[in-house]
Structure formats: C-alpha cells, structure tokens
Amino acid sequence: MRLGIEVDLVYWFERATDVLLQIEAAAMVDQRIVAETLTIWSDDPIRAAIGEDGIGQRCWTRADGQWRAEYRGTIAIDRATIDLLPLAATPxxxxxxxxxxxxxxxxxxxxxxxxxxxxxxxxxxxxxxxxxxxxxxxxxxxxxxxxxxxxxxxxxxxxxxxxxxxxxxxxxxxxxxxxxxxxxxxxxxxxxxxxxxxxxxxxxxxxxxxxxxxxxxxxxxxxxxxxxxxxxxxxxxAFMTVFGSAQLMEQSVRVRTL
Structure with missing residues (x-):
C-alpha cells in the first residue's frame, strides 16, 4: 500500500509566535518514506526536534503575520493485519x-x-x-x-x-x-x-x-x-502547538492510495 499525502496550512499571527509543527509521516520499519518535502514560509530558520519515543519528527518554527506550511509525502505501508483476540496479556x-x-x-x-x-x-x-x-x-x-x-x-x-x-x-x-x-x-x-x-x-x-x-x-x-x-x-x-494565539485561514489534508 502506498499513500500520497498533501497538507496545506495557512494561519495568521498578530505577533511573532513560536510554533511546534508535527505533520511529517514517521520513518518506521512498517512504513517507509518514499519521498517527502516540508516547506514553511517564515523569515526565521526552522529546527527539527525528535518526537515522543523517538518516533517521527517535530519542527520548531517562528510565525509572524501570514504563515504557511506545505507537506507532500509518498509513504509505503508494509504492515500485516493482526487479530488482537489471541494475543497474551503482559502483567x-x-x-x-x-x-x-x-x-x-x-x-x-x-x-x-x-x-x-x-x-x-x-x-x-x-x-x-x-x-x-x-x-x-x-x-x-x-x-x-x-x-x-x-x-x-x-x-x-x-x-x-x-x-x-x-x-x-x-x-x-x-x-x-x-x-x-x-x-x-x-x-x-x-x-x-x-x-x-x-x-x-x-x-x-x-x-x-x-x-x-x-x-x-x-x-x-x-x-x-x-x-x-x-x-x-x-x-x-497535536499537529500544531502554538505558544501564543493564531487564526486559522485555510487548512486542507488530502490522503489517497497510489
């Protein structure tokens, strides 16, 4: 299974604000990143930060005025369906x-x-x-x-x-x-x-x-x-944590099978 992912975010910030973004698919054993790009329109540099349990990647960015982020990804999923019923408990x-x-x-x-x-x-x-x-x-x-x-x-x-x-x-x-x-x-x-x-x-x-x-x-x-x-x-x-306030202008998430 391959997924094509397209995310577009547009927000308005009245004053300079720190934003923690978390929208990139995680690279893992059962899901492979075939291709991806993350573009953020900001005058300040962005900085990567590892996700919880070492899974995925967060991104620190600075927003002021109109702020836009765009993510495009192609992800290959290789994961078998498991029947939960017979699985044993762990004390x-x-x-x-x-x-x-x-x-x-x-x-x-x-x-x-x-x-x-x-x-x-x-x-x-x-x-x-x-x-x-x-x-x-x-x-x-x-x-x-x-x-x-x-x-x-x-x-x-x-x-x-x-x-x-x-x-x-x-x-x-x-x-x-x-x-x-x-x-x-x-x-x-x-x-x-x-x-x-x-x-x-x-x-x-x-x-x-x-x-x-x-x-x-x-x-x-x-x-x-x-x-x-x-x-x-x-x-x-959360896909976006704002350390201040923001106003949503546009947001879209599109996921399709390839």
Missing part, C-alpha cells in the same frame, strides 16, 4: 520502564476513572481478548459527530456524551485499555477514507511484546495508516 510488573507512562492517567485520558467500569463490563477478559472487546465497545457505543467536542474534551466527557471525533474515540479507547492494564498510546496519523478529510487519530495497544494499531472509528484498517507521532494523549500528538 504490569513485567513491563519495561518506557511503557509505564502508557499505563497511567494523563490529561485527556483519566484511566483511573474507568477501572470499575472495565472490571464490571469486561469481567474475565484480559490481554488481546479484552483489547478486541474494548475496540468493539467504543466503535459501537459512540456516534461520530464533528461538533460534539472541543479541545478541552476528555475521555470522561466522551464516555458521558457517547459522541465525538477521531481524537475522542482514541482517547476513550486508550483510557479503557489502560484501566484494563494494557499499555496504550495515542497516534496521530494519515489514512485514506477519513471523512471529513483531516488529520486522523487512532490508538496503539501493547500486546505480546509489540504495539498494535486500532482505529475505533473503523474508518481505516491498520494496513492503511501512516503514523505521524505517538504520545500519552492529544497533548503529545
């Missing part, structure tokens, strides 16, 4: 240190608030069986609604409203998985078929010694997803 005590943060509550994923629910509703399940059940539960319990959440919405809010966008689906799945002792992280990504076309958010669950992608919106299969960044929640994987 928390056996996890390596770098996985521990993905068991703990975070800003948008208050996993501790879901422990009772997971114990009651999914009693007797663990590991891959629990993971598969959680993906199905989120997929069937939520309604995708573009105006159902804001940048402040947490997984607890989504659980109560039963609606949200892709980031809300990912936050809720990650929270439930952590509550069930499955390390889970959020992933920003590109995928074809996302409706409306935009940056996408999915989850990754740690089972039987490796990470496994899961899209609870069911818009994309794991073989169609190009990761951009990973992290505890949306704080870590």
């Amino acid at each position: 928390p005590r056996d996890l390596d240190g770098h996985l521990v943060p993905y068991l703990l509550p975070s800003r948008y994923c208050p996993a501790d608030r879901f422990e009772g629910f997971v114990r009651r509703e999914f009693a007797g399940l663990e590991g891959g069986a629990l993971a598969a059940a959680l993906v199905d539960w989120v997929a069937t319990s939520l309604t995708y609604a573009g105006n159902a959440s804001t940048g402040e919405t947490t997984a607890l809010d989504t659980f109560a409203s039963r609606s949200g966008v892709c980031r809300d689906y990912a936050h809720l799945l990650v929270s439930l998985a952590r509550a069930g002792n499955i390390p889970a992280r959020c992933v920003s990504a590109y995928a074809p078929g996302v409706d409306p076309p935009d940056f996408h958010a999915v989850a990754e669950l740690w089972l039987e010694g490796s990470w496994h992608l899961a899209d609870a919106t069911r818009m994309a299969g794991c073989g169609d997803i190009a990761r951009v960044a990973v992290g505890r929640d949306a704080t870590d994987i």
Whole structure:
C-alpha cells in the first residue's frame, strides 16, 4: 500500500509566535518514506526536534503575520493485519520502564476513572481478548459527530456524551485499555477514507511484546495508516502547538492510495 499525502496550512499571527509543527509521516520499519518535502514560509530558520519515543519528527518554527506550511509525502505501508483476540496479556510488573507512562492517567485520558467500569463490563477478559472487546465497545457505543467536542474534551466527557471525533474515540479507547492494564498510546496519523478529510487519530495497544494499531472509528484498517507521532494523549500528538494565539485561514489534508 502506498499513500500520497498533501497538507496545506495557512494561519495568521498578530505577533511573532513560536510554533511546534508535527505533520511529517514517521520513518518506521512498517512504513517507509518514499519521498517527502516540508516547506514553511517564515523569515526565521526552522529546527527539527525528535518526537515522543523517538518516533517521527517535530519542527520548531517562528510565525509572524501570514504563515504557511506545505507537506507532500509518498509513504509505503508494509504492515500485516493482526487479530488482537489471541494475543497474551503482559502483567504490569513485567513491563519495561518506557511503557509505564502508557499505563497511567494523563490529561485527556483519566484511566483511573474507568477501572470499575472495565472490571464490571469486561469481567474475565484480559490481554488481546479484552483489547478486541474494548475496540468493539467504543466503535459501537459512540456516534461520530464533528461538533460534539472541543479541545478541552476528555475521555470522561466522551464516555458521558457517547459522541465525538477521531481524537475522542482514541482517547476513550486508550483510557479503557489502560484501566484494563494494557499499555496504550495515542497516534496521530494519515489514512485514506477519513471523512471529513483531516488529520486522523487512532490508538496503539501493547500486546505480546509489540504495539498494535486500532482505529475505533473503523474508518481505516491498520494496513492503511501512516503514523505521524505517538504520545500519552492529544497533548503529545497535536499537529500544531502554538505558544501564543493564531487564526486559522485555510487548512486542507488530502490522503489517497497510489
């Protein structure tokens, strides 16, 4: 599978502002960068910074007035679909240190608030069986609604409203998985078929010694997803973090199969 990615961002900044951009697809074993360019219209130099867990690349830039960024990429995906159901659980005590943060509550994923629910509703399940059940539960319990959440919405809010966008689906799945002792992280990504076309958010669950992608919106299969960044929640994987204020002028994300 090859994906062609085109991203155009145009924002207005009233005063000089630092911006942390995170829109380049990550080079990984199961996704190869065939070709890519990132162009930023700025009077100041840009500087690369490594992403969370060493995955992907952030970019520091300085914006003042009209600011524009353009990303073009061709990504080759070589990733088999894995059935989560038979995968074994890993006891928390056996996890390596770098996985521990993905068991703990975070800003948008208050996993501790879901422990009772997971114990009651999914009693007797663990590991891959629990993971598969959680993906199905989120997929069937939520309604995708573009105006159902804001940048402040947490997984607890989504659980109560039963609606949200892709980031809300990912936050809720990650929270439930952590509550069930499955390390889970959020992933920003590109995928074809996302409706409306935009940056996408999915989850990754740690089972039987490796990470496994899961899209609870069911818009994309794991073989169609190009990761951009990973992290505890949306704080870590935001495509753009503005250290000040900005006004959106134009934004488009186009992903197609080649």
